[in-house]
Amino acid sequence: MAETTITAQRLKELLVRLPHECIGIDLRGVARGKYAKVILKHLWWLVRNPDTSLNHRKRAQIIFITLAFSAASAASGVGYAIYTLISRLRARTFGRTPVMRRTRSQVMLENGARVMYVPYEENATNKKRILISPKSDDMYEHDKFLFKYFGKNKISQVFYSKFISQLNIISRILVPKVTDQNSILLIFQIFFLVMRTWLSLFVARLDGQIVKDIISGNSRKFLVDLLCWFLIAFPASYTNSAIKYLQRKLSLNFRINLTRYIHDMYLDKRLAFYKLTFDNQASSSVIANIDNSITNDVTKFCDAICSVFANIAKPVIDLVFFSVYLRDNLGTVGIVGIFVNYFITGYTLKRWTPPLGRLVSQRSTAEGDYYNYHLNLINNNEEIAFYHGTKVERTKVNALYDHLMDQMLLVDRVKVNYNILEDYVLKYTWSALGYAFASIPIVIATFSSGVNNEDVNMREFIVNKRLMLSLADAGGRLMHSIKDIAQLTGYTNRIFILLSVLHRVHSNVYNYGATVEEGEDSSGHNSLTSSDIVRGTLQRNFNGIRLENIDVVIPSKYGKDGTRLINKLSFQVPPVITLGNGNSDSNLNINKKLAFQGPGSSMLILGPNGSGKTSIQRIIAEIWPIYNKNGLLSIPPASDLFCVPQKPYFIQGGTFREQIIYPMSADQYFDMGYRDKELTHILGEVKLDYLLKRDKGWRYLDAVAEWKDVLSGGERQRINFARIMFHKPRFVVLDEATNAISADMEDYLFGLLKRYRFNFITISQRPSLIKYHDLALDISTDGTWRLQNLGTDEVITSIEKEIEMLENKLKNVNVWEGERAALMRKLAHI
Numbered sequence: 001m002a003e004t005t006i007t008a009q010r011l012k013e014l015l016v017r018l019p020h021e022c023i024g025i026d027l028r029g030v031a032r033g034k035y036a037k038v039i040l041k042h043l044w045w046l047v048r049n050p051d052t053s054l055n056h057r058k059r060a061q062i063i064f065i066t067l068a069f070s071a072a073s074a075a076s077g078v079g080y081a082i083y084t085l086i087s088r089l090r091a092r093t094f095g096r097t098p099v100m101r102r103t104r105s106q107v108m109l110e111n112g113a114r115v116m117y118v119p120y121e122e123n124a125t126n127k128k129r130i131l132i133s134p135k136s137d138d139m140y141e142h143d144k145f146l147f148k149y150f151g152k153n154k155i156s157q158v159f160y161s162k163f164i165s166q167l168n169i170i171s172r173i174l175v176p177k178v179t180d181q182n183s184i185l186l187i188f189q190i191f192f193l194v195m196r197t198w199l200s201l202f203v204a205r206l207d208g209q210i211v212k213d214i215i216s217g218n219s220r221k222f223l224v225d226l227l228c229w230f231l232i233a234f235p236a237s238y239t240n241s242a243i244k245y246l247q248r249k250l251s252l253n254f255r256i257n258l259t260r261y262i263h264d265m266y267l268d269k270r271l272a273f274y275k276l277t278f279d280n281q282a283s284s285s286v287i288a289n290i291d292n293s294i295t296n297d298v299t300k301f302c303d304a305i306c307s308v309f310a311n312i313a314k315p316v317i318d319l320v321f322f323s324v325y326l327r328d329n330l331g332t333v334g335i336v337g338i339f340v341n342y343f344i345t346g347y348t349l350k351r352w353t354p355p356l357g358r359l360v361s362q363r364s365t366a367e368g369d370y371y372n373y374h375l376n377l378i379n380n381n382e383e384i385a386f387y388h389g390t391k392v393e394r395t396k397v398n399a400l401y402d403h404l405m406d407q408m409l410l411v412d413r414v415k416v417n418y419n420i421l422e423d424y425v426l427k428y429t430w431s432a433l434g435y436a437f438a439s440i441p442i443v444i445a446t447f448s449s450g451v452n453n454e455d456v457n458m459r460e461f462i463v464n465k466r467l468m469l470s471l472a473d474a475g476g477r478l479m480h481s482i483k484d485i486a487q488l489t490g491y492t493n494r495i496f497i498l499l500s501v502l503h504r505v506h507s508n509v510y511n512y513g514a515t516v517e518e519g520e521d522s523s524g525h526n527s528l529t530s531s532d533i534v535r536g537t538l539q540r541n542f543n544g545i546r547l548e549n550i551d552v553v554i555p556s557k558y559g560k561d562g563t564r565l566i567n568k569l570s571f572q573v574p575p576v577i578t579l580g581n582g583n584s585d586s587n588l589n590i591n592k593k594l595a596f597q598g599p600g601s602s603m604l605i606l607g608p609n610g611s612g613k614t615s616i617q618r619i620i621a622e623i624w625p626i627y628n629k630n631g632l633l634s635i636p637p638a639s640d641l642f643c644v645p646q647k648p649y650f651i652q653g654g655t656f657r658e659q660i661i662y663p664m665s666a667d668q669y670f671d672m673g674y675r676d677k678e679l680t681h682i683l684g685e686v687k688l689d690y691l692l693k694r695d696k697g698w699r700y701l702d703a704v705a706e707w708k709d710v711l712s713g714g715e716r717q718r719i720n721f722a723r724i725m726f727h728k729p730r731f732v733v734l735d736e737a738t739n740a741i742s743a744d745m746e747d748y749l750f751g752l753l754k755r756y757r758f759n760f761i762t763i764s765q766r767p768s769l770i771k772y773h774d775l776a777l778d779i780s781t782d783g784t785w786r787l788q789n790l791g792t793d794e795v796i797t798s799i800e801k802e803i804e805m806l807e808n809k810l811k812n813v814n815v816w817e818g819e820r821a822a823l824m825r826k827l828a829h830i
């Protein structure tokens with residue numbers, strides 16, 4: 001009992017003595033419950049009063065900052081715990097949010113932004129809100145010039161750096177405005193970096209102090225310092241994880257900004273994703289493997305830029321802080337010596353840095369090639385299996401893999417020598433120098449005074465050594481980042497190429513890769529003439545499809561002088577009914593005739609393979625240019641025109657419903673109030689309703705599959721007709737849309753198009769389709785063409801001529817049968 005009382009008494013004494021030793025406050029006579037209040041008041045007084053002891057004031061500042069940080073850490077922890085508790089309680093009280101019928105949904109806001117609710121985690125009822133801000137066309141128009149004139153208006157050759165200039169342009173995408181969320185994150189990151197350095201400085205001093213306390217046997221001071229050590233551990237650990245989190249968050253935010261910027265240009269009505277193939281950089285690895293560039297390169301670039309920022313900012317802040325502190329201890333000469341050492345090391349390492357930027361870029365290319373080949377293999381597995389092409393595919397895929405491995409090894413191999421040099425210099429030489437520099441003040445002090453004050457010397461040495469090592473570490477990290485910068489240069493270059501090609505293709509005056517002549521205008525600036533290459537005229541919202549004097553030319557670097565498939569093509573659907581002589585000829589002079597546009601007119605385009613039939617569809621769909629100046633294309637509004645390509649297309653991983661309504665999205669379908677009943681009716685019309693009668697019934701519409709593999713060739717083509725029936729466009733262009741369909745079904749489907757009074761242009765090689773059409777455009781391989789009105793005398797005469805020719809051939813049948821019988825007899829003898 002007596003012992004307990006003594007221990008309690010000692011503890012009380014310690015509690016009173018500790019604050020007295022630490023900040024000079026006398027707590028004798030103060031009630032125990034008021035300790036905290038009195039101590040805080042005293043601390044505040046110490047901080048505000050410059051006349052107090054320096055030691056006490058500094059300690060008061062440290063305790064205040066530590067308390068603030070600890071309070072912030074505790075508040076965020078408690079806040080998070082309360083939030084989790086409330087959400088759980090709410091879920092328990094009100095039950096889970098009801099399951100939505102759709103997997104995802106979206107709402108268009110007044111300013112054009114979209115809010116999407118996308119399921120996340122395993123549980124489909126948990127939906128994440130995603131805001132997609134509206135696209136600013138002005139911003140893209142403005143940025144286009146930055147990319148177009150990149151490197152052309154250098155102010156000074158000496159200070160010009162391609163890497164910095166590229167990074168400067170890309171940074172506008174990463175941090176669009178000063179008040180952006182990313183700028184705030186950057187400021188926070190810098191704050192925590194400064195905090196971290198300040199804490200390291202404090203820890204170094206505390207470390208020295210503790211060693212001094214131990215050597216001098218001052219147990220009270222030792223206890224006080226140990227308490228400070230534990231207190232400082234709170235903010236120190238919080239700071240480090242905050243830096244890591246902010247770096248990751250910033251990298252993800254950069255990635256979101258950059259990817260959205262790219263998607264906005266890549267996927268919009270200007271069809272950059274298609275036109276890219278004609279760009280003069282289309283064969284470069286960045287564009288050839290654009291899927292890899294958009295997904296992998298963007299990620300790597302964002303990670304690299306954030307880690308380089310942290311890797312440079314951290315040591316730079318350390319260097320500034322530590323050197324200011326060390327200057328007091330080591331003197332200016334010591335600090336200058338350290339920095340001279342840094343510069344020499346930096347220069348040596350830079351000289352020996354391998355070309356990592358180029359190597360990293362090559363490795364990225366190899367990764368893209370290998371990945372793409374596998375993708376191609378999966379997409380064409382059936383075809384390859386039919387051809388028994390395994391051997392050649394395996395050789396190719398192995399070759400690509402070996403090349404990738406070589407590239408990966410090459411990067412590591414060139415790093416080996418560099419790493420040896422780096423380790424030797426940074427780890428060992430620098431620490432040896434650190435010891436030497438740290439001992440300078442002690443040696444000088446001992447020498448000059450002749451007294452060897454061991455515990456003070458020990459404290460100074462420990463502090464100096466720790467700071468020197470931290471300084472060496474900071475310098476080391478700075479030197480390491482030379483390597484990171486080299487890698488970042490490679491990624492920046494790839495992203496810059498991607499963005500500049502996208503801007504070029506997205507431009508209104510895209511020249512489809514034609515070589516642009518450059519001249520100088522009167523002001524001495526380069527004047528580009530790319531707008532002079534595509535000179536045809538386009539008229540939209542026309543009540544029909546009209547081509548006038550259009551030269552069909554394959555887009556290439558030769559521009560209008562490229563391969564010409566068809567000369568001066570002119571036609572109009574619905575056709576022009578002429579007043580007067582009524583002669584239909586091959587060169588329609590539309591202006592002189594009166595156009596009659598009735599519904600349900602049709603035209604058949606016939607011609608041998610490679611004559612340019614599909615190219616006409618490409619011109620109508622505006623994906624190929626009209627080079628000649630007098631060429632005029634008039635097309636209906638986009639909602640009235642539907643082009644069916646030769647190769648049926650099915651969206652990946654979509655439901656059967658999504659295949660029928662393509663290019664409408666499922667969200668739009670439901671939002672517009674469509675019902676599955678209508679789809680069933682349409683499927684009945686194109687004779688595909690038997691699919692719904694299979695075991696799945698109506699659920700078949702919701703089934704998700706790889707529809708391009710599941711459906712047969714004929715079924716795939718009939719889905720195209722279902723799409724036409726669903727969208728009900730006024731004008732349809734069909735490219736070989738029935739070549740996998742049986743003759744009776746073909747007859748039925750064309751009858752359907754007629755019944756619903758669609759205007760259609762059919763591209764085919766089957767003259768038998770003539771009977772469903774009003775006009776026939778016959779294209780020859782030499783670029784000439786002939787337009788016939790299928791109801792005219794001329795056509796009837798040509799058909800009669802054909803019948804006469806066939807009858808003449810039939811007259812020889814008796815002779816051929818005689819020859820056949822003779823041959824059979826000869827064969828029987830053998």
Ligand SMILES: Nc1ncnc2c1ncn2[C@@H]1O[C@H](COP(=O)(O)OP(=O)(O)OP(=O)(O)O)[C@@H](O)[C@H]1O
Pocket residue numbers: 554565607608609610611612613614615616765
């Ligand atoms: N992107 C391109 N680059 C180079 N040449 C092309 C390109 N696209 C098409 N061609 C060429 O243009 C020519 C016409 O192609 P198009 O697809 O219009 O032929 P088509 O008459 O529809 O043939 P088919 O009846 O076989 O479908 C072909 O010789 C083709 O090789």
